[in-house]
Amino acid sequence: MCGIVGYIGNKEAQNFLLEGLSKLEYRGYDSAGLAIYNGEAISVQKTKGRLADLANKISSNVMKGSIGIGHTRWATHGKPSDENSHPHLDGTEQFAVVHNGIIENYMDLKEELIEKGHVFLSETDTEVIAKLMADLYDGDLVSTVRKVAKRLSGAFALGILSKHEPNKLVAVRMASPLVIGVGEEENFIASDIPAILKHTRDVYILEDGEMAVITEGNVELSTLDGAEVNREVMRVSWDIETAEKGGYDHFMMKEIYEQPKAIRDTLAGRIRNNQVDLSQEIGLTVEQLKGIEKIQFVACGTAYHAGLVGKYVLEGLARIPVETDIASEYRYRNPIVDEKTLVVVVSQSGETADTLAALREAKSKGARVLAITNVVGSSVAREADDVLITWAGPEIAVASTKAYTSQLIVVYLLGAYLAKARGLLSEETMTELVTNLQQLPEQAEKVLAQEQTVEAYARSIAKHHNLFFLGRGLDYAVALEGSLKLKELSYIHSEAYAAGELKHGTLALIEEGIPVIALGTQKAVLDKMISNIQEVKARGAYVLGFAPEGDNELKKSVDEVIYIPVTHDLLAPVLTVIPLQLISYYACQERGYDVDKPRNLAKSVTVE
Structure with a gap:
C-alpha cells in the first residue's frame, strides 16, 4: 500500500528519501511528503500528486538535514490532498509521523484528543498518532512510542521523528511490513526492501509487535513491551526488480499471497462487539435501509463476478430482490430504478468508464448509489452517494486477485449490515457470520499452503x-x-x-x-x-x-x-x-x- 522511508546518517537526508520513495512507486500512491530535522526545527514538505510534484516543490527550497522520514500515500482515511498527505505533525511540531495501515479506533482517540484541546488539520487516522505522541510524551521518546502503540488498534507500520531527541528514528511494526537497513555510519527504514537496496543489502525485518530505535551508528530492536530482541542481520541477494516483487517471480503471485492481509485490512474497523458496523461509511438511516425495495449490482469483468456473489449474499441475508448487471449494457436497457433502489457499483480502480456511465445513469433516475472501490478519491468514489473502500492496496498485475477477494469481503459486510438493520439477522446468526469472517485470513493462508x-x-x-x-x-x-x-x-x-x-x-x-x-x-x-x-x-x-x-x-x-x-x-x-x-x-x-x-x-x- 503506502510507502515509508527513513534516514539517519552523515549525508543529506533529502536525497535518499526522494530516491527511496521512487523505488516504491510500483506500490501505487496519490501523494508524497518528507519531514527533515534541520538542526532547529522539523521541516515538512508534502503534496498531492506524484513524487515528481514533490521534487519540483522543494527544488527551490532544499530541505537540509541528515535525519528524516518520507512517505507515499495511498489514500484511506480522507481524499488525496496536501492536508491529508504524510508526514503528520502534532500541534507544537515536536513530532512527525508516517504511517502505513489502518488505525481502527482512531475516531475514539480523535474525540478524546479534541476534548483535550488538540486541533486536527486532516481527515486521516494518522494525525491521531502525532497528536497522541504529544499528549503522552513523558520526556523519553522510546517509552512514549510504546505507550502510544498500546493505545492503537489495527494494523500499522510507523516511522517517528522528534525534535526532542533528533538523533533517533523510531520504527514500529504491527501487521504492516517494515524493514531496517544497516549501513556504515548511516541506517535506514523502509516499508519494502527496494527502497534501500542501492545503499545496503544488510537488513533486519521487523516482526509484529516489534520496534527499532535507530541512530547514525546503531540499531536496537525490542518488543513493544520492552524486551530486547536479538536477531541476525539478513543479507539480501535479490536484484532490485525481484525485490520490488517481494522475492516473487511476478506481481500476480505476490498479490495472491497478499490476500490474507487484504482480507484483514478490509475487515478492520468494521466489526465491533461481534456486530458489523458500516454506519460511519454509509449515510442511510435505519428507516432508509428498511425502505430499500430493490438492489442492483453493476460492474464489469471480475467485479461483475463479485456482484454475482453479492446477489446470493444480499438476497439470502437481507431478503431484498437483487439484480446483477454488466455495466456496459446497463444504461442501454433503460433500467427500472427509482428512489427506493440501491445501485451498488463495483470497480477496483474507480475509473472504469462503463461502470461510471452506469453510476450516472442510475443517479439520473433517482437511485441512491453505493460504490465499492479500491481507490479513495477516484471518480466512482467521488460521484457515489456512499462509498465502501476495499483495503486491498495497489494491484499491479492486470489479472485481479486480491481486489476481487476484498470486494467479496465488503459484499458480506454489506449483506450483514442490511440484514441487521432490517431486523432479519439474529444475534446468534450475526455472531456466527462474524466469527467465520474473522477466520478467513488464517484459512486463506491454509489454502495457499x-x-x-x-x-x-x-x-x-x-x-x-x-x-x-x-x-x-x-x-x-x-x-x-x-x-x-x-x-x-x-x-x-x-x-x-x-x-x-x-x-x-x-x-x-x-x-x-x-x-x-x-x-x-x-x-x-x-x-x-x-x-x-x-x-x-x-x-x-x-x-x-x-x-x-x-x-x-x-x-x-x-x-x-x-x-x-x-x-x-x-x-x-x-x-x-x-x-x-x-x-x-x-x-x-x-x-x-x-x-x-x-x-x-x-x-x-x-x-x-
Missing part, C-alpha cells in the same frame, strides 16, 4: 485447448471467475456453466480426457453437484473437484480433490477462488506467457 498440489494440476492442463468449470449456486459465480482468469492468462478456451445446465446441450462438448473443474462447496446442492459430475465422468472427462475439508462424498466421484477449509457456505467463494487463481498463474507460466501483462488487456479500462 496447497500451492504445490495446485501447481502440478495446472501444469498438466497447459497442453489442453479447452476446459470446463462447473458449479451450482455460489460455486457457479466462482466458476465464472475461475474461467475468466484462465482465459485472461493462459489463453486456454474455458467455459463456466451452472452444472444443472449441462443436460441442456453442453454435454455435447464433453469428450475423452477433457479437463473439468467441479466446485462442490455448497452443502445444500452437493448431491445435485455430484450427479452432474457423474454425467461428465461418464463421457470421459478428467475431473478436479473442490470440496470442504472432511468431505467423504464428492471425492468418490472425481479424479483429484482440492480441499477448502470449512466455513459458512456464503463465505466459501473467498477460499475457493484462491486455488483457481493459482491454476491460472501456473498454466500461464507453463505456456510461456507474460503473467502480469496478458495480451490485449489493461488494468483500468477507461474507454467504452
Whole structure:
C-alpha cells in the first residue's frame, strides 16, 4: 500500500528519501511528503500528486538535514490532498509521523484528543498518532512510542521523528511490513526492501509487535513491551526488480499471497462487539435501509463476478430482490430504478468508464448509489452517494486477485449490515457470520499452503485447448471467475456453466480426457453437484473437484480433490477462488506467457 522511508546518517537526508520513495512507486500512491530535522526545527514538505510534484516543490527550497522520514500515500482515511498527505505533525511540531495501515479506533482517540484541546488539520487516522505522541510524551521518546502503540488498534507500520531527541528514528511494526537497513555510519527504514537496496543489502525485518530505535551508528530492536530482541542481520541477494516483487517471480503471485492481509485490512474497523458496523461509511438511516425495495449490482469483468456473489449474499441475508448487471449494457436497457433502489457499483480502480456511465445513469433516475472501490478519491468514489473502500492496496498485475477477494469481503459486510438493520439477522446468526469472517485470513493462508498440489494440476492442463468449470449456486459465480482468469492468462478456451445446465446441450462438448473443474462447496446442492459430475465422468472427462475439508462424498466421484477449509457456505467463494487463481498463474507460466501483462488487456479500462 503506502510507502515509508527513513534516514539517519552523515549525508543529506533529502536525497535518499526522494530516491527511496521512487523505488516504491510500483506500490501505487496519490501523494508524497518528507519531514527533515534541520538542526532547529522539523521541516515538512508534502503534496498531492506524484513524487515528481514533490521534487519540483522543494527544488527551490532544499530541505537540509541528515535525519528524516518520507512517505507515499495511498489514500484511506480522507481524499488525496496536501492536508491529508504524510508526514503528520502534532500541534507544537515536536513530532512527525508516517504511517502505513489502518488505525481502527482512531475516531475514539480523535474525540478524546479534541476534548483535550488538540486541533486536527486532516481527515486521516494518522494525525491521531502525532497528536497522541504529544499528549503522552513523558520526556523519553522510546517509552512514549510504546505507550502510544498500546493505545492503537489495527494494523500499522510507523516511522517517528522528534525534535526532542533528533538523533533517533523510531520504527514500529504491527501487521504492516517494515524493514531496517544497516549501513556504515548511516541506517535506514523502509516499508519494502527496494527502497534501500542501492545503499545496503544488510537488513533486519521487523516482526509484529516489534520496534527499532535507530541512530547514525546503531540499531536496537525490542518488543513493544520492552524486551530486547536479538536477531541476525539478513543479507539480501535479490536484484532490485525481484525485490520490488517481494522475492516473487511476478506481481500476480505476490498479490495472491497478499490476500490474507487484504482480507484483514478490509475487515478492520468494521466489526465491533461481534456486530458489523458500516454506519460511519454509509449515510442511510435505519428507516432508509428498511425502505430499500430493490438492489442492483453493476460492474464489469471480475467485479461483475463479485456482484454475482453479492446477489446470493444480499438476497439470502437481507431478503431484498437483487439484480446483477454488466455495466456496459446497463444504461442501454433503460433500467427500472427509482428512489427506493440501491445501485451498488463495483470497480477496483474507480475509473472504469462503463461502470461510471452506469453510476450516472442510475443517479439520473433517482437511485441512491453505493460504490465499492479500491481507490479513495477516484471518480466512482467521488460521484457515489456512499462509498465502501476495499483495503486491498495497489494491484499491479492486470489479472485481479486480491481486489476481487476484498470486494467479496465488503459484499458480506454489506449483506450483514442490511440484514441487521432490517431486523432479519439474529444475534446468534450475526455472531456466527462474524466469527467465520474473522477466520478467513488464517484459512486463506491454509489454502495457499496447497500451492504445490495446485501447481502440478495446472501444469498438466497447459497442453489442453479447452476446459470446463462447473458449479451450482455460489460455486457457479466462482466458476465464472475461475474461467475468466484462465482465459485472461493462459489463453486456454474455458467455459463456466451452472452444472444443472449441462443436460441442456453442453454435454455435447464433453469428450475423452477433457479437463473439468467441479466446485462442490455448497452443502445444500452437493448431491445435485455430484450427479452432474457423474454425467461428465461418464463421457470421459478428467475431473478436479473442490470440496470442504472432511468431505467423504464428492471425492468418490472425481479424479483429484482440492480441499477448502470449512466455513459458512456464503463465505466459501473467498477460499475457493484462491486455488483457481493459482491454476491460472501456473498454466500461464507453463505456456510461456507474460503473467502480469496478458495480451490485449489493461488494468483500468477507461474507454467504452
